[in-house]
Amino acid sequence: MVKVEFLGPIGKEPMYIEAKNLKDVAKKLQADPEIKKWLDECAVAVNDKLVTSLDIPLKDGDKVSLLPPVCGG
């Protein structure tokens, strides 16, 4: 199982899903209309490292984080 967490204003509890890579995660999240509307705007981190490609294998216990638009300061 992979943990998917939603940071900041998305305001959703973490999900636990079966996924062999980030593409699997993308497919499952696109199927949820509440989440899908955030996907265009979110950056993605795997185990707290930002990633820029979906070709990333995942294993049990990995964490995927969605980061919506930011504004510090």
Add this chain to the structure above:
Amino acid sequence: MVKVEFLGPIGKEPMYIEAKNLKDVAKKLQADPEIKKWLDECAVAVNDKLVTSLDIPLKDGDKVSLLPPVCGG
């Protein structure tokens, strides 16, 4: 009489000279070898306003200041 003052590191007491304009001052200062060596490097103020031309009339009591290279901070 016009007062000529030498700021910062020039380390010279003020001079009082007869001058109808800044050109007169320039001529008198060029005649003093101790002062002449500073002239290339000094900016000039008349009554505490920086000037960029010698075509400036002077009257009794005016003050001309020589400002050598600066380095604040």
Add this chain to the structure above:
Amino acid sequence: MVELYRGDLEIEQIFKKWYEWSLDKNFGAMVSFVGTVRDENAIEGLSFDVYKPILQEWFDRWQKRAQAKGAVIKMAHSIGNVPVHTSSFIAAVFSPKRRVALELIDEFVEDFKANAPIWKYDLKDGRRIYAKDRSHKMDGSGILNSL
């Protein structure tokens, strides 16, 4: 290390601590940036969520970049509610020479606004309203919708 504090920052204390730390390090220049909550749009204040692990990593990359120029960066940020006319952010660059510090603080603060994992909310009537229109997509956003 990024310094995070609950509520508004005690700017004078943080500035004093950093300044005193710097004195025997032989830096010639310290440039600091302070962000203060403006009274606008009828807000009571701002509120912030911070995701520390990625913020720290982002900051560590900047620290390495500063180090390569002989400089050091420090930053502190608020978590939670920050009332109008109090401060939520301070950053400082210390360097032997002024050009490095003046250029780094500018680049650091701009990248901070664009890429630090911090989310801002307006506080109105005690409610938090995500400041979406003032927020910026981080680098690499949208890949989960790119299939």
Add this chain to the structure above:
Amino acid sequence: MVELYRGDLEIEQIFKKWYEWSLDKNFGAMVSFVGTVRDENAIEGLSFDVYKPILQEWFDRWQKRAQAKGAVIKMAHSIGNVPVHTSSFIAAVFSPKRRVALELIDEFVEDFKANAPIWKYDLKDGRRIYAKDRSHKMDGSGILNSL
């Protein structure tokens, strides 16, 4: 007004005073620059002469320029001796928005170095030695030798 102090500056006090002054003015950004005397060339410190009338006028022109952008500039500088690892200069820009403050502090500090009527001396064995090699001719220098 330019603030001038004999000897090294009490930076924390000045910063605190300016920061507190700014809080109810609704500025969103404060950017400050502090210059500290480095331990180099075997000096005991630096020493400064300041010509106040022309410094104030130079500063007033910058204040007008800042005002036109909704900003305010403050500065303080030392007169006389400033030991190694203490500070001789602090400047700050306050503005509603960060870009104005970040750009103004840079332009202000660079013009300060080039055109503020302040003369710097190295202190060695208690003697003042004019730091001529690090000094800059002001705009308009040399006219008295141009006949």
